[in-house]
Amino acid sequence: xxxxxxxxRLNCRLVTRVVAEQVFAATLDLGARLPPQxxxxxxxxxxxxxxxxxxxxxxxxxxxxxxxxxxxxxxxSSLELPFETVRRNVQKMVDIGWIAIAETGGVSLPSPxxxxxxxxxxxxxxxxxxxxxxxxxxxxxxxxxxxxxxCDNSCVLAALDQFLVMASTSKHFDLRFTExxxxxxxxxxxxxxxxxxPSGTTPFARADTIPHAEERAFVPxxxxxxxxxxxxxxxxxxxxxxxxxxxxxxxGNGVRASDGFLTSATYVEAxxxxxxxxxxxxxxxxxxxxGRGCTALDHVLxxxxxxxxxxxxxxxAHAG
Ligand SMILES: [Zn+2]
Numbered sequence: 315x316x317x318x319x320x321x322x323r324l325n326c327r328l329v330t331r332v333v334a335e336q337v338f339a340a341t342l343d344l345g346a347r348l349p350p351q352x353x354x355x356x357x358x359x360x361x362x363x364x365x366x367x368x369x370x371x372x373x374x375x376x377x378x379x380x381x382x383x384x385x386x387x388x389x390x391s392s393l394e395l396p397f398e399t400v401r402r403n404v405q406k407m408v409d410i411g412w413i414a415i416a417e418t419g420g421v422s423l424p425s426p427x428x429x430x431x432x433x434x435x436x437x438x439x440x441x442x443x444x445x446x447x448x449x450x451x452x453x454x455x456x457x458x459x460x461x462x463x464x465c466d467n468s469c470v471l472a473a474l475d476q477f478l479v480m481a482s483t484s485k486h487f488d489l490r491f492t493e494x495x496x497x498x499x500x501x502x503x504x505x506x507x508x509x510x511x512p513s514g515t516t517p518f519a520r521a522d523t524i525p526h527a528e529e530r531a532f533v534p535x536x537x538x539x540x541x542x543x544x545x546x547x548x549x550x551x552x553x554x555x556x557x558x559x560x561x562x563x564x565x566g567n568g569v570r571a572s573d574g575f576l577t578s579a580t581y582v583e584a585x586x587x588x589x590x591x592x593x594x595x596x597x598x599x600x601x602x603x604x605g606r607g608c609t610a611l612d613h614v615l616x617x618x619x620x621x622x623x624x625x626x627x628x629x630x631a632h633a634g
Contacts, residue, residue: 318455318456318459318593318596318597319593319594321454321455321456321593322449322454322455322589322590322592322593323586323589323590323593324519324520325449325452325453325454325516325519325520325589326519326520326521326582326585326586326588326589327518327519327520327521327523327524327585328449328454328509328516328517328518328519329449329454329455329519329585329588329589329592330584330585330588330589331501331502331505331506331508331509332445332448332449332452332454332509333445333476333480333588333592334480334498334499334501334502334588335445335502335506335509336441336442336444336445336473336476337473337476337477337480338495338498338499338502338503338541339441340434340437340438340441340473340477341360341364341477341495342541342542342543343434343437344360344363344364344431344434345360345542345543346543347430347431347434348360349410349412351406351410352403352406352407352410352412353543355403355406356543357491357492357495357542357544358395358399358400358403358491359403359406359407361393361395361477361481361491362389362393362395362400362403362404362407362413363407363412363413363431364474364477364478365384365389365392365393365478366383366384366389366413366421366422366423367423367427367431367435367474368471368474368475368477368478369383369384369422370383370422370423370427370614371435371467371470371471371611371614372471374607374610374611374614375467375468375471375605375607375608375611376607377605377606377607382418382420383416383420383421383422384420384421385419385420385421386400386401386404386419386421389421393481393491394484394485394491395491404421411424411428412424412428412431423614425614426613426614426615426616427614427615427616429616432614432615432616432617435470435615436466436470436615436617438469438470438473438474439466439467439469439473441473442460442469442470442472442473442476442599443460443469446459446460446596448509452509452511452516452517452519453516454516454519455596459596459600460596460599460600464599464602465599465602465604465608467604467608467612467615468598468599468602468608469599470615472595472596472598472599475591475595476588476592476595479587479588479591479592480498480588481494482587483498483584483587483588486580486581486583486584486587487580487584489558492542492544492548492552493552493558495542496538496542496549496552496553497558497562497571497575499538499541499542500533500538500562500569500570500571501571501576503531503533503537503538503541504530504531504532504533504570504571505518505525505529505530505531508525508529521582521585521586524573524576524577525576527573530570530571531568531570532563532564532565532566532568532569532570533568533569533570534567534568535549535550535553535567535568535569536567538569553569560572560574560575561575562575
């Protein structure tokens, strides 16, 4: 009998597409919610915030014994960003109350965290469940993944981990975050419609089933710039860089991932990594049992219980 891990790794293109769609929507959504002072640096602030938030939620869920946040150095090396870039942007976020630095030097979020960020986190659990439901409908995971009774906090943590897994594929491609994000976004945006295929069809799901050329739209550069909140000239510079020419197909003002990139061993390896880690994260959410850490976390997330009990209650609490 094949396990969830086998099924998801087999369907690695589909799993990554669905994960990427949710990860990018969430990332772009966070970018749109950032205070205007951070807008220009959002491609650096977003990964830092996600990394710090992930760390805080993990520590809260483990309990009060692990109270210290990561150092700036640890954040810089985990995100593969220059120390000075991270230090400067962390300071910028400290100045406006989005990040707090303890006397010990640990970087964390203020308690309670900024309301905008807390709302965004709670959306993440909905996004993760939506991704699981889409995969299930397309036959890329087992029935009832992340079913009722799973903890929202645990889903939030898993969704933040998914972002970091996607970001970690920079090692495969030797790209910086903005370039990596752009190529993943292009891959995902050019075939987003494939996830609307009827159930059980697993369209272009496996490593050896690359979407046909006619199934892959060219994404206008202007649209990419708008989605990413970066200038058109930056997008233009990346897709025109001879060093990245093998990644992209160009037509007029549109761009899509090249056949060479989509079939490359490196890309397939990244797909299998994302799919495998997603299977592991789903199983972790299902194994999770709420403890005192979860109750504490509800307060950090500005959402005292019983918001978890049912979707109806959650909606109500959200409205309040
Ligand atoms: Zn829990």
